[in-house]
Amino acid sequence: MSEAKTAETGSSATPSRSRIAVLGFGTMGSGIAQVCAAAGHSVVVVEPTDALLEAGRRRIGAFLDEGVRRNKLQPDERDAVLARVEATTDLEQCAGVNLVIEAVSEDLAIKVDLLGRVAPIVADALIATNTSALSVTEIAAFLPAPHRVAGLHFFNPAPLMPLVEVVEAVQTDPETTAALVAFARDLGKEPIVTKDRPGFLVNRLLMPYLNQAIADYDAGLASAEDIDVGLELGLGYPMGPLRLLDLIGLDTHRHATEAAYAQTRDVHYAPPPLLERLVQAGRLGRKTGRGIYEYEAKS
Amino acid sequence: MSKTPVRRVGVLGAGTMGVGIAVVLLRAGHHVVMRDTTDERVQTGIDGVTRFLDRSVELGKLDEATHRDAIAALAGTTDATELADREFIIEAIFEDTETKADAFAELEALCSSDTLFHTNTSTLSVSAIAGRMRDPGRVVGTHYCNPAPLMRLVEVVRGRKTTDAALQQTVEFLQGLGKTTVQCRDTPGFIVNRFLVPFENDCIRALEDGMGTVESIDAAVRGALRYPMGTFRLLDIVGLDIHRAVSLSLYEQLRDPRCAPPPLVDRMIAAGDLGRKVGHGFYSYEDSGLMGT
Numbered sequence: 001m002s003e004a005k006t007a008e009t010g011s012s013a014t015p016s017r018s019r020i021a022v023l024g025f026g027t028m029g030s031g032i033a034q035v036c037a038a039a040g041h042s043v044v045v046v047e048p049t050d051a052l053l054e055a056g057r058r059r060i061g062a063f064l065d066e067g068v069r070r071n072k073l074q075p076d077e078r079d080a081v082l083a084r085v086e087a088t089t090d091l092e093q094c095a096g097v098n099l100v101i102e103a104v105s106e107d108l109a110i111k112v113d114l115l116g117r118v119a120p121i122v123a124d125a126l127i128a129t130n131t132s133a134l135s136v137t138e139i140a141a142f143l144p145a146p147h148r149v150a151g152l153h154f155f156n157p158a159p160l161m162p163l164v165e166v167v168e169a170v171q172t173d174p175e176t177t178a179a180l181v182a183f184a185r186d187l188g189k190e191p192i193v194t195k196d197r198p199g200f201l202v203n204r205l206l207m208p209y210l211n212q213a214i215a216d217y218d219a220g221l222a223s224a225e226d227i228d229v230g231l232e233l234g235l236g237y238p239m240g241p242l243r244l245l246d247l248i249g250l251d252t253h254r255h256a257t258e259a260a261y262a263q264t265r266d267v268h269y270a271p272p273p274l275l276e277r278l279v280q281a282g283r284l285g286r287k288t289g290r291g292i293y294e295y296e297a298k299s
Numbered sequence: 300m301s302k303t304p305v306r307r308v309g310v311l312g313a314g315t316m317g318v319g320i321a322v323v324l325l326r327a328g329h330h331v332v333m334r335d336t337t338d339e340r341v342q343t344g345i346d347g348v349t350r351f352l353d354r355s356v357e358l359g360k361l362d363e364a365t366h367r368d369a370i371a372a373l374a375g376t377t378d379a380t381e382l383a384d385r386e387f388i389i390e391a392i393f394e395d396t397e398t399k400a401d402a403f404a405e406l407e408a409l410c411s412s413d414t415l416f417h418t419n420t421s422t423l424s425v426s427a428i429a430g431r432m433r434d435p436g437r438v439v440g441t442h443y444c445n446p447a448p449l450m451r452l453v454e455v456v457r458g459r460k461t462t463d464a465a466l467q468q469t470v471e472f473l474q475g476l477g478k479t480t481v482q483c484r485d486t487p488g489f490i491v492n493r494f495l496v497p498f499e500n501d502c503i504r505a506l507e508d509g510m511g512t513v514e515s516i517d518a519a520v521r522g523a524l525r526y527p528m529g530t531f532r533l534l535d536i537v538g539l540d541i542h543r544a545v546s547l548s549l550y551e552q553l554r555d556p557r558c559a560p561p562p563l564v565d566r567m568i569a570a571g572d573l574g575r576k577v578g579h580g581f582y583s584y585e586d587s588g589l590m591g592t
Contacts, residue, residue, distance in 0.1 A: 155523045161522070161523060162522040163518065163519055163521075163522030163523040165519070165523075190518055190522050192511060192515035192516075192518050192519055192522075193511075193515065194510050194511050194515070194519075195509065195510055197508075197510065200510075201505060201510050201511050201515070201516065201519050202519050202523040202524065204501075204505060204510065205498065205501050205502060205505060205519070205520070205524075206524065208497070208501060208557065209494065209497075209498050209501075212494065212497065212557075213494070216493070220484065221483055221484055221486060221490065221493070222481060222482060222483035222484070222490055223482075226481035226482055226483060226490065227481075227490055229452075229479065229481050230452060230454060230481040230483070230489075230490035230491055231490065231491065231494055233444075233450070233451050233452035233479055234444050234450070234452045234454070234490070234491035234495075235491060235494075235495060235526070235527075236526065236527035236528070237524075237525075237526055237527075238525040238526075241494070268557060
């Protein structure tokens, strides 16, 4: 993928151009930190424990090693990217950053508590949240300078997916939007600007489609395999909706679509009964070895 | 593909889909008679098939011998009685239940009792199309994707009365054409259109709601969902008038508001913005000579 190459080899850019704080070193946080570091920024990642920092660092290392193995990245480039990522449990280390990207748990209380503590440290930095299901406007309302807050929604895996949604809260001022668009473009991403409404743009479109797939499968439209193959071959989609659901995680999708339903009361976002049953049964998708499909145990 | 027996096939309708299906059949070595209502239409269809096969040779995708045999195995007619010896009838005519049902009933009276009847409908009921036949068990929905010679998928649809034997023979026949089949119930839109059309309408509604621009929504669909083409590019190719008709047909059958054509579609049609065929739809193509076939 050429996008991957852009992100991975972007390390030839001017080093240390700006300093970015990434809050959270999970799947999204590590992907975002990697993309920023690969573009030449120096990144400080914050997590509350050393174990979480260690895990995040390993995740980036593994991703970059794979790039080296596939000859898309030189070993010294990998080392340079890793060297630009600083991991700390000390929030004070965020002092002096130009931008904060928050990628912690999808929980409003956790996010606003953390951002509330970081805001006085980072002074006039822009604050971006990578939330996918919460209201950016509500998060901004808890912070001292809501006009400098916006959503910056990366897709998983962040180093490979070209699109980034720049989400304008009600309070976001145009300069903030413009700065984030320029920042995302500089990362080698394709930014699009959208409004802070449930699901933003991409998930607004994706969730009803995924819900329809579960409901139609449940109703016996066709086998899971035939629904997926039909859409893969008929429309050229990279992955059919039921396989995609198993990859996303049925609990993750349920949480997102429930949140959109709660805000819209639009039945197309309501979790279909089979989704609820599969989650109740612990069949969450690939990560548990079974969701809509059954997977062989990972060796 | 050479192992499958050569079949005598009748294709009803010499439009885009009929031509595409005829190409698929001829490439697999079958004998094809195309039927349409006028000599002009039949000739247009024959020309279309010939052009496609000629081009395939030019591109090195078809050898001369296969090309010669294919052309020799193709005939056209306006006369139903010339289809009396056909083992398969594949209809790809105007998307109207009555017209399709009449065409099948007329041919049932002429053809052998073993002949299978395939309908290429995309939104109508296979059971209804079989409704005027004495033996509706031989009717199977076979929905090819456009362009049929390039797209591997065929949706196989079982009507209320379709027999197991007819279904199985149909799947084997399609596999012999090099197609991948999926089976689904006789339900509006089958699989592909049932998912595509509401998704397209959701994109149009997102545009109406100011969630993005034509360009940004297409970028989102390509960049985050990794679909091969943006929704508005695709709608421009399909044509807004065609999209509206398919959409409305699904809405009337399913009553799902996601299937209802959003008001912007009507406004665009009223303004003549039908898509690429007229040079403007969601995008403008007037200055661009590079959009070929």
